[in-house]
Amino acid sequence: MTAETTASEEGTAARSNRYDETGELRTSSTRWQARRLNPPNPLWGSNGVAFGPDGRLYVAQFLAGQISAVDPASGDVDVVVPMDSPVQSPDDLAFGADGSMYITDLVPGRVWRRSPAGEYSLVTDDVTNPNGITCIGDRLFINEMKPDGRLMELFPDGGDPVVLTAGLALGNAMQRGPDGHIYYPHMITGQVWRIPPDGGTPEVVAEDVHEPVAVRFDQGGVLHVVSRGVEGIVTRIDLHGGGTRTLVTSGLKGLDNAAFDAENRMFVSSFASGGVTELLPDGRIREIVRRGLDGPYGVTIDLGGTVYAADHYRLASPAATDEGEPVGASLEAGPGGVRTHLLMPFAHGITSDGQLLHYTSQFGMVQTYDTVSGAVRERARGLNRPIGIAVGTDGSLVVAETGAGRVVAIGDEDDSGSGSDSDSDSGSGSGTGSVTVLADGLDRPTDVAFDAEGRLYVSEERLGTVLRIEADGRTALVADGLGAPQGLAVLGEELFVVETGQRRLRALSLTTGESRIDAEDLPVGPPPGVVPRTEPALFADIMPGMARRFAGLAAAPDGTLLLSANGEGTVLRLTPRAGAQSER
Numbered sequence: 001m002t003a004e005t006t007a008s009e010e011g012t013a014a015r016s017n018r019y020d021e022t023g024e025l026r027t028s029s030t031r032w033q034a035r036r037l038n039p040p041n042p043l044w045g046s047n048g049v050a051f052g053p054d055g056r057l058y059v060a061q062f063l064a065g066q067i068s069a070v071d072p073a074s075g076d077v078d079v080v081v082p083m084d085s086p087v088q089s090p091d092d093l094a095f096g097a098d099g100s101m102y103i104t105d106l107v108p109g110r111v112w113r114r115s116p117a118g119e120y121s122l123v124t125d126d127v128t129n130p131n132g133i134t135c136i137g138d139r140l141f142i143n144e145m146k147p148d149g150r151l152m153e154l155f156p157d158g159g160d161p162v163v164l165t166a167g168l169a170l171g172n173a174m175q176r177g178p179d180g181h182i183y184y185p186h187m188i189t190g191q192v193w194r195i196p197p198d199g200g201t202p203e204v205v206a207e208d209v210h211e212p213v214a215v216r217f218d219q220g221g222v223l224h225v226v227s228r229g230v231e232g233i234v235t236r237i238d239l240h241g242g243g244t245r246t247l248v249t250s251g252l253k254g255l256d257n258a259a260f261d262a263e264n265r266m267f268v269s270s271f272a273s274g275g276v277t278e279l280l281p282d283g284r285i286r287e288i289v290r291r292g293l294d295g296p297y298g299v300t301i302d303l304g305g306t307v308y309a310a311d312h313y314r315l316a317s318p319a320a321t322d323e324g325e326p327v328g329a330s331l332e333a334g335p336g337g338v339r340t341h342l343l344m345p346f347a348h349g350i351t352s353d354g355q356l357l358h359y360t361s362q363f364g365m366v367q368t369y370d371t372v373s374g375a376v377r378e379r380a381r382g383l384n385r386p387i388g389i390a391v392g393t394d395g396s397l398v399v400a401e402t403g404a405g406r407v408v409a410i411g412d413e414d415d416s417g418s419g420s421d422s423d424s425d426s427g428s429g430s431g432t433g434s435v436t437v438l439a440d441g442l443d444r445p446t447d448v449a450f451d452a453e454g455r456l457y458v459s460e461e462r463l464g465t466v467l468r469i470e471a472d473g474r475t476a477l478v479a480d481g482l483g484a485p486q487g488l489a490v491l492g493e494e495l496f497v498v499e500t501g502q503r504r505l506r507a508l509s510l511t512t513g514e515s516r517i518d519a520e521d522l523p524v525g526p527p528p529g530v531v532p533r534t535e536p537a538l539f540a541d542i543m544p545g546m547a548r549r550f551a552g553l554a555a556a557p558d559g560t561l562l563l564s565a566n567g568e569g570t571v572l573r574l575t576p577r578a579g580a581q582s583e584r
Helices: none
Strands: 004-006 032-036 049-051 057-061 066-070 077-081 090-095 101-105 110-114 120-124 130-136 139-144 147-154 162-169 182-186 191-195 203-206 212-217 223-227 233-237 245-249 255-260 266-270 276-279 285-289 299-301 307-310 312-318 338-347 350-353 356-360 366-370 376-380 386-391 397-401 406-410 435-439 445-450 456-460 465-469 475-479 485-491 494-499 504-509 515-519 553-555 561-565 570-576
Touching: 032 515, 049 090, 049 255, 049 266, 057 090, 066 090, 090 130, 101 130, 110 130, 130 182, 139 162, 162 182, 162 191, 182 212, 191 212, 203 223, 212 255, 223 255, 233 255, 299 350, 299 553, 299 561, 307 350, 307 356, 338 356, 338 366, 350 386, 356 386, 386 445, 386 456, 397 445, 397 456, 406 445, 456 485, 465 485, 475 504, 485 561, 494 553
Parallel strands: 004 285, 445 485, 485 553
Antiparallel strands: 032 570, 049 057, 057 066, 066 077, 090 101, 101 110, 110 120, 130 139, 139 147, 147 162, 182 191, 191 203, 212 223, 223 233, 233 245, 255 266, 266 276, 276 285, 299 307, 307 312, 312 338, 350 356, 356 366, 366 376, 386 397, 397 406, 406 435, 445 456, 456 465, 465 475, 485 494, 494 504, 504 515, 553 561, 561 570
16 A cells, blocks of 8 residues: 555645535434545546646646645645636646636537636637647647547637647647657557647657656656556656656556646646645655545445445445444545545446446446456447446346436346337447336436335436336336435335435335435535536547436445435435334
């Protein structure tokens, strides 16, 4: 395990909760006791980073559409570009000579200027997947993260973009080197290239670099290439000496970007777990802003009591036992933090099935991960924003295909499907398993759950209803008038639903139809008072775009509930209060 210290250990101020500045858990209930299984995450992931004129480190948070400023001495976090700004999906940023912040807005394909006075102006919307960005004096350069991407100069005061070169194999974070050239990675080919800022012939300066995602120079002119993999590798290349390479393995999973301060200290970000971390030359790390869960989205628990969260870029576990003590040897956020089991699967809905974890990706995939062997098997592809998932009584995977307005069952590769020929759909969701439609004509089905009798329920987020799906595909109303219902879970004869609109937990009796509110002030959704803006697109050109937030819910064998508290980046365990069981 990598040696780590934290800013708080040195007497500096505590970091804020991204959902509530007080950091308090405000969930109220007379029936349930709420407890966090991991600390809140101050950031919604961390992507591009750059030091501003004020000496603070500015951190782009792609998943939130937000940029925050971090005091590297105290770890204090201030939101500078809020979620309701014109910027939808900031992936990288740079500062111009006049103090203006320039931002690549990846999903809609835009580049923004934020003036020192806080005013926004559009530099261009004639780019695709803009990612890497750098300023050279008052000149602005960006590249595109896509196959055959371009590197170009933009002109904030007007003028057509000038393409310096094309053919980038997924561009990303770039910077001018000591020789005046712009250095940039080809993520797919594992190369680092350079080109003069006035144009010319690009040339390869390094090959066989481990999963390059960012190119940075320290104050001494040494090239540092940040890798995006599980090992947290940074490759140092002395381009102007003997060309020697040194690998530093930090253990920080999913590194995204880096910045050096005036004292040549290196600070890194992580798309997988957020946070800001100082990386020392010998590989030791020092936490500046705590890491944790970017989401989470779906949540589940296995029969052994291990909790798993689908956390967009990974499958993870809050690394705490029921007593709150850390478990495992690979903690990501110090005591009580998070363990990563699998990086880069894109995971949103999740359910446990023995030693298997079945999970969905809103980008169209359903996969199965074997927690013992580590094997991953594709179950279906090409679905339209699948989110909620449950295991049917026949062993099939039942999925809420949100974008298609239907619920489907996925069988094994050699399974002909449980429905009739007219119920099977081979034109959508083609993959390794058969796909059978259980119900269609729905609006926005979000999660699914089975009761003890094998009856299937689905939440309709936009319509505010919960439905039961009958064997013939027809639906019966269970509850209506709900506020954006998402996660579902069954305990005994009650169905629990997370109302994300009102941030509350509702219980529905499956025998009497009685409905009651069980808990309020759940930390789900955007921070209170933030008005959601237009949702970014699911895809950006051919690349994954923005996944919709999902507050999953799961029932544990011991009668507790597990909630994806995606507003603050935690998993909550809801334990029945004394006497509450007998009242139900």
